[in-house]
Amino acid sequence: MTGHVLIAGASGVIGQSAVAAFAAGGWRVTALSRRRPSVSAEFAHLSVDLTDRAASAAALNSLNPVTHVVYAALHEEKDLVKGWQSQTQQDTNLAMLRNTLAPLTARGDRPHVSAFQGTKAYGVHIRPFPVPAREFWPRHDHANFYWLHEDYLREAAARGNLSFTIWRPQVVFGSAIGVAMNLIPVLGVWAALCAARGDGLSFPGGPAYLLEAVDADLIARALVWAAGSDRARGEIFNITNGDVFVWQNVWPTIAAAVGLPVAPPRRVELAQALPAAAQDWQQTAQTLGLSEPNMAAMIGRSHHYADFTLATHATRDPAPALVSTIKLRQAGFNDCVDTEAMFARLIVDLQTQRLLPSPDDTARIFTLSKGAIA
Numbered sequence: 001m002t003g004h005v006l007i008a009g010a011s012g013v014i015g016q017s018a019v020a021a022f023a024a025g026g027w028r029v030t031a032l033s034r035r036r037p038s039v040s041a042e043f044a045h046l047s048v049d050l051t052d053r054a055a056s057a058a059a060l061n062s063l064n065p066v067t068h069v070v071y072a073a074l075h076e077e078k079d080l081v082k083g084w085q086s087q088t089q090q091d092t093n094l095a096m097l098r099n100t101l102a103p104l105t106a107r108g109d110r111p112h113v114s115a116f117q118g119t120k121a122y123g124v125h126i127r128p129f130p131v132p133a134r135e136f137w138p139r140h141d142h143a144n145f146y147w148l149h150e151d152y153l154r155e156a157a158a159r160g161n162l163s164f165t166i167w168r169p170q171v172v173f174g175s176a177i178g179v180a181m182n183l184i185p186v187l188g189v190w191a192a193l194c195a196a197r198g199d200g201l202s203f204p205g206g207p208a209y210l211l212e213a214v215d216a217d218l219i220a221r222a223l224v225w226a227a228g229s230d231r232a233r234g235e236i237f238n239i240t241n242g243d244v245f246v247w248q249n250v251w252p253t254i255a256a257a258v259g260l261p262v263a264p265p266r267r268v269e270l271a272q273a274l275p276a277a278a279q280d281w282q283q284t285a286q287t288l289g290l291s292e293p294n295m296a297a298m299i300g301r302s303h304h305y306a307d308f309t310l311a312t313h314a315t316r317d318p319a320p321a322l323v324s325t326i327k328l329r330q331a332g333f334n335d336c337v338d339t340e341a342m343f344a345r346l347i348v349d350l351q352t353q354r355l356l357p358s359p360d361d362t363a364r365i366f367t368l369s370k371g372a373i374a
Helices: 015-023 053-060 087-106 147-157 182-196 215-227 247-258 270-276 278-288 295-299 302-309 326-331 339-352 359-373
Strands: 004-008 026-034 042-045 066-073 112-116 164-170 170-172 213-215 236-238
Touching: 004 015, 004 087, 015 066, 015 170, 015 215, 053 087, 053 236, 066 087, 087 147, 087 215, 112 147, 112 215, 147 164, 164 215, 170 182, 170 215, 170 339, 182 247, 182 270, 182 278, 182 295, 182 302, 182 339, 182 359, 213 215, 213 339, 215 236, 247 339, 247 359, 270 278, 270 295, 270 302, 278 295, 278 359
Parallel strands: 004 026, 004 066, 026 042, 066 112, 112 164, 164 236, 170 213
Antiparallel strands: none
16 A cells, blocks of 8 residues: 655654655655655655644645655653643644644545654653553543644544554654654764763663663554554554663663773763763764764754663662553564664664764774873
8 A cells, every 4th residue: 555645753763764664665755844854765845843833734735635644743842851741842742733634634635644652641751650551541640742632633533534543652762863852862972972081881871770662663664554554543552672671781782883892880961961062072073074063963852861761860770661562463563673683773874874983983082082091
């Protein structure tokens, strides 16, 4: 099955992978985002501010009929984690979804919409939840734009205006830079700064935390599957790579990928430390001829997300945050990814793009810095 898919939030970590996957499958792809996605594929691009209702309507009404929508657009507050409970954040995200879908359905398009929630649907940012979390549980009682999005989609579906699938991915990893929640650029920048100090790669987080990851490319393959599967209609699916991980246990794999030895752990609040080291990153990037010496353009707001996901502020071992993916497998999507291999592949991807130092570059900086310190 193919058609015309509109991908909102196309420059984000999920959006970029979705553009690549649908384009590779022969779909007509329109990417909707302020920045053009960094994807080697054939697609059209619309630069639109989805908070602007009139501008969104004008842009979307210029499109040929849309059969599918991947809605991966997201508004986050400056303080990422505190913003998750902000009414402004919730209202803005609802307006953006409405500004995307209302022009399409008003002119008669009846698209299938894939939208995203996450483990905040289970209250992971508020208190531990029983594991594994399951999609059929009652809503966790807290204000969240997830519920606003879901209610909007259900009401539109009841009127026959669209069909939908809602996705609840675990911690998402991909190749996009400058976004709100992607830790791969954060890990790479942190590694380069460690090397520039003559240090090995120290783990900056807190206690051990049992987690699940999901590769953005795996999500993209699931989106293509859902676009053509009746078993995905009207459903909510958890999605993960299929295994579990603990940061401390995968740290040697990450260190090997960046070209550093493992150093003793050193708890560091990256939300503060990385912006303070912006000039160090700029100097390192310029010396090595990297593509993006501006730290903010590299990491976006993901350094705030890093502190949350690495349990930096935890004073005791966090409870596991695990979800069941049985429902998705039983519906027919059985793909999986090895999480340690994912970390290595995604780091290499950014190295190949000259966004992160190669292992040889990092080893050289490390050696020279050690010599200077000695």
